Amino acid sequence: MPTAHTPCLATLFLAGPTGSGKSAVAVELAEIMGAEIVSSDAYQVYREIPVLTAAPSSEDQARIPHHMVSIIPVQMTWDATEHYHRAMQCLKDIHARGKTAIVTGGSGLYFKFLSHGMSEAPPGDTALRATFANYSTEELYSRLTSLDPEGAAATNSSNRRYVERNLEIVLAGGKPLSFWKQNWLNPPPGPGWVITREVPELDGRIALRAARMMQEGAVEEVARLGPCSATAERTLGLTLIRSMLRGEITRDTCQTQLALATRQYAKRQRTWLKREQWLKSLPASPCDSPRKLAEDIMRELER
Numbered sequence: 001m002p003t004a005h006t007p008c009l010a011t012l013f014l015a016g017p018t019g020s021g022k023s024a025v026a027v028e029l030a031e032i033m034g035a036e037i038v039s040s041d042a043y044q045v046y047r048e049i050p051v052l053t054a055a056p057s058s059e060d061q062a063r064i065p066h067h068m069v070s071i072i073p074v075q076m077t078w079d080a081t082e083h084y085h086r087a088m089q090c091l092k093d094i095h096a097r098g099k100t101a102i103v104t105g106g107s108g109l110y111f112k113f114l115s116h117g118m119s120e121a122p123p124g125d126t127a128l129r130a131t132f133a134n135y136s137t138e139e140l141y142s143r144l145t146s147l148d149p150e151g152a153a154a155t156n157s158s159n160r161r162y163v164e165r166n167l168e169i170v171l172a173g174g175k176p177l178s179f180w181k182q183n184w185l186n187p188p189p190g191p192g193w194v195i196t197r198e199v200p201e202l203d204g205r206i207a208l209r210a211a212r213m214m215q216e217g218a219v220e221e222v223a224r225l226g227p228c229s230a231t232a233e234r235t236l237g238l239t240l241i242r243s244m245l246r247g248e249i250t251r252d253t254c255q256t257q258l259a260l261a262t263r264q265y266a267k268r269q270r271t272w273l274k275r276e277q278w279l280k281s282l283p284a285s286p287c288d289s290p291r292k293l294a295e296d297i298m299r300e301l302e303r
Helices: 022-033 058-063 080-096 108-116 126-134 137-147 149-153 160-173 199-215 218-224 238-245 251-275 290-301
Strands: 011-015 036-039 101-104 192-196 280-283
Touching: 011 022, 011 108, 022 036, 022 058, 022 101, 022 290, 036 080, 080 101, 080 108, 101 108, 108 251, 126 160, 137 149, 137 160, 149 160, 192 290, 199 218, 199 251, 218 238, 238 251, 280 290
Parallel strands: 011 101, 011 192, 036 101, 192 280
Antiparallel strands: none
């Protein structure tokens, strides 16, 4: 429960790469502050794959109200804009109850929208996007590079969804990506922290996480899935587990490749987070419990 010295904040933000422990820290912090948690994760919205997406456990959700978790079926498409509008309503409701909201999650654009507002980029152009189907991701990225070298450099060249969307923005809007992100220079509505760990430790945590997912039901979740939306299909590990279920790779290989893919994703997250200089660093070591890290944040808030 909040103490007499707990600061009254509308919203605070907690980030970190996959495997850093931000979800556990958010729960402890919310318990101390009497706050509620709003997820900024692109895939934890899906009901059928909580293990694969490392969604908050039922125990954690019983301890602390969580929003934007397990709210839609895998057949439904999703994007940062839809997430923003629904999450903002959650934030308003939490504030109306006189509580603090803690925004946490690993999806960069979703987190950025909630911390700095939606980028005023041109809306999606279905006809333009349809023409992209005739080109490889490499060809689309090359075109983006020729039109907006700076924007391309900040785009993950292997993520087709991001390449297509950024190219769509440049072509439809007639201006570089940086132009549409000027509103992100505004300050966020509350303080934020990013959990940092030494890379070897983080890699070890990710390996344990991959093993735990395989043991605790991710395979069974995927085996039960029917048709998925294009968004849900991009869930990390989904393609690998399907390959294992078809007998194309062994279970051990699947787990190893899942850990590798997660490490690569965490590396991209760290690169993005370094650019978010408004976030205060929250260094974590193997001996630091989630409660201790939450108390570190509280000490900073109470200064």
